[in-house]
Amino acid sequence: MSAAAPALKTASAPATVNDTATGARLLVSSLERMGVEVVFGYPGGAIMPIYDALTGTGLKHILVRHEQGAAFAADAYARASGKVGVCMATSGPGATNLITGIANAMMDSVPMVCITGNVPQGVMGTDAFQEIDILGVTLPIVKHSILVRDASEIPAAVEQAFHIAASGRPGPVLVDLPKDVQFATATAPFGFNIPNETAEVDHDAVAEAERFIRAAQRPLIYIGGGVKIGRATEAVRAFAEATGIPTVSTLNALGTIPTDAPGFLGMLGMHGTRAANEAVQASDLLIVLGARFDDRATGKLAEFAPHARVVHFDIDASEIGKLRETHVAVRGELKPGVEALTVRLAAAPLAIDPWVIRCATAAVHHAARYDAPGEGVYAPALLKQLSEAAGDRFVAACDVGQHQMWAAQHCRFSKPEAHITSGGLGAMGFGLPAGLGAKLADPSATVVTIAGDGGFMMNIQELAxxxxxxxxxxxxxxxxxxxxxxxxxxxxxxxxxxxxxxLSDNPDFVKVAEAFGVEAFRIDRRDQVEAGIARLLAADGPCLAHVIINPKENVWPLVPPGKSNAEMMEGA
Known part of the structure; x- marks a missing residue:
């Protein structure tokens, strides 16, 4: 997965702090200068000076009830807004509680700046109270780390952190601030020297991609999460429309092509649609846009798209050819590369009508059915009905599990920002804090957390x-x-x-939500679904619908582990 940098709010010229300030105040001023509006965090001893400096500023601090919630909320805030998400925590357990959220952002290429307090430099390495080498602990799961040793370095460190988090292939950056640095005073210049990283389109590679596409009889567009992160959604939509080439999507790219658009065959992979997987297996050319051939998408890699050559667009050169031989590599930002290819292909239509008809016929033939027997709630039908009732303002913040796959398969997504989920890491507990972050990023959206009983219990405290x-x-x-x-x-x-x-000893979730002051109600029959959805969407404040479903219900289709995507299992 890869992308170009989201836009950052930065001053046009370096500025200087007028008065000498503490490191903590320099940190807060730097965040404001970067255009930060919302910070998710939880205070503690080693970050107390920064919390002292927050008072009276323009930053909106959201006090979560667990640091993992702060990281997940910042992650989803970034995905929903296109800005860099920001979270902060104290040293020791506060910092280690961020780790799963940091790893989640790294796996899904989410721009995030994580600020941790640490013990004073004078006691570092002495096993001081709540001391942890958070830089060392997080090295494999961050894009970059910065340990600030002098208060005068703070403005440049913050600007550098935001630039690195958002540029190229985005990811999380850790900024660690010892407590003595927060207390120290300095007059510090703003103005990190941000390099000009604009890359020219490789027109020779684009021309070669055109040649391969025109030679193909069964081309297929394989869309990855890098399209959304690279702000190339409209370019990819225009490319698909201009060429008529059928499209499939990874989990993190759902909504790039509206899921009800003609030519879109659905998600590919382990729980993908049969139409999507069959098209991949039959294709003779994959046009891969910002995807990384994840194992959940490819199934048995040696048998994935066995007849297809590969044209791969990606900003991260390390992804090209990493898992699958690439015949044409178009490196760089996706948007200009795809736009250049669209212009070339628009000159003359492709002769692929039989393939387009074949894919469209398969999509109709293998379309999901919602007429499950019985009076109980059928989750796929409920989720489809919910997303359609919410309309284009619908945003799903999904936890991890069966419900996540049902949402991916059956919800209507009109844009990629409408589907927020933990893809690469698959972190349970993501849904509730992610919903919080997404709703704060876009208050006008109808944000719905879709969770299972297992994952919901992992961060249930965020109801508070x-x-x-x-x-x-x-x-x-x-x-x-x-x-x-x-x-x-x-x-x-x-x-x-x-x-x-x-988990049959689950608590009464309606009573639990009400104890937190959140409206809640229960649905356990199919004839209650329509009214339940209406009540949920009409609620003025937070609201929970506790939906009882059949414990024996499975997610279908399913590609068994170690098998080809052609070997899909179907339920009754």
């Missing part, structure tokens, strides 16, 4: 954050009293040995 700040997040909690996806695999591949997946 919703209530405190009056964040009108809607929550659909699909409760099958089990770790559903693990249970499904145990059923299919472990001889029904249901080891440690029983």
């Amino acid at each position: 954050t919703l209530k405190r700040y009056g964040v009108a997040l809607k929550i659909v909690l699909l409760d099958n009293a089990s770790l559903g996806l693990v249970r499904q695999w145990q059923e299919l591949f472990f001889e029904e040995n249901y080891s440690e997946v029983d």
Whole structure:
């Protein structure tokens, strides 16, 4: 996954702090100068000077109830807004509680700046109270780390952190501030020397890509999350429309092409649609845009798209040819490269009508059905109905599990920002704080957290954050009293040995939500769904719909582990 840099708010010329200030105040001033509006965090001893400096500033600090919630919320804020997300925590356990969220941002290429306090430099290395080498701990899961040793370095360090987080292939950057640096005073210049990294389009490679596409009989556009991050959504939509080439999407790219658009075949991979996977396997050319051939997308790599040559557009050169031989590599920012290719291909139509008809016919033939028997709630139908009722303002912040796959398969997404999920890391507990971050990023959106009972319990404390700040997040909690996806695999591949997946002792989630001051209600029959969706969407503040579903319901289709995408299992 890859992308160009999201736009940053920076001054046109370096400025200087008028008066001598503490490191903590320099940090806050630097954040304001970078255009930061919202910070997610949790205070503690080693970051207390920064919290002292926050008072009376223009920054809106959101006090989460666990540092993991801060990182997840900042991640989703970045995905929804296109800005750099910011979170902060104290040393020791505060910093280590950020780690899963940092890894999540790294895996999904999300621009994020994580600020941690640390013990004074004079006691570093002595096993001081709440001391942890957070730079060392996070080295494999950050794009860059900065340990600030002098207060005068803070403005440049912050500007550098934001630039690195957002440029090229985005990712998280850690800024670690010892407590003595926060207390120290300095007069510090602003103005990190940001290099000019604008890359020219490789027109020779684009011309070669055109040649391969015109020679293909069964071309397919394979869209990855880098398209959204690189702000190339409109360019890719124009390319697909101009050429008529069918499209498939990874999990993190859903909505790049509206999911109900002609020619879109759905998500590919382990829980992809049969139409998408069959098209990939039959294609003779993959036009890969900002995707990284993730194993959940490819299945058995040696048998993935066996007849296809590859044209790969990516800003991260390390992804090109990493897992699959690339026949044409177009390196650089996606938007200008795709636009240049569109201009060339628009000169004469492609002769691929039989392939287009074949893919469209397969999409109709393999379309999902929603007429499941019984009176219980059928989750795919509920999620489809919910997304359609919410319309183009719908944004799903998904946790991880069966509900995540059902949302990906059945929800209508009109834009890539409408689908926020933990893709590469698959971190349970993401949904609730992610919904918080997404709603704060775009208050006018209808943001719905879609969670399962397992993941919801992992960060349930953030209900208090919703209530405190009056964040009108809607929550659909699909409760099958089990770790559903693990249970499904145990059923299919472990001889029904249901080891440690029983969650039948869950609390009454309606009462729990109400105890936090959040409106809640329960749905357990299909005839309650329409009214339940209407109530959820009409609620003025945060609201939770506790939806009871069949614990034996599985996600279909499914590509078994180690198998080709051609070997899809179907349920009854």
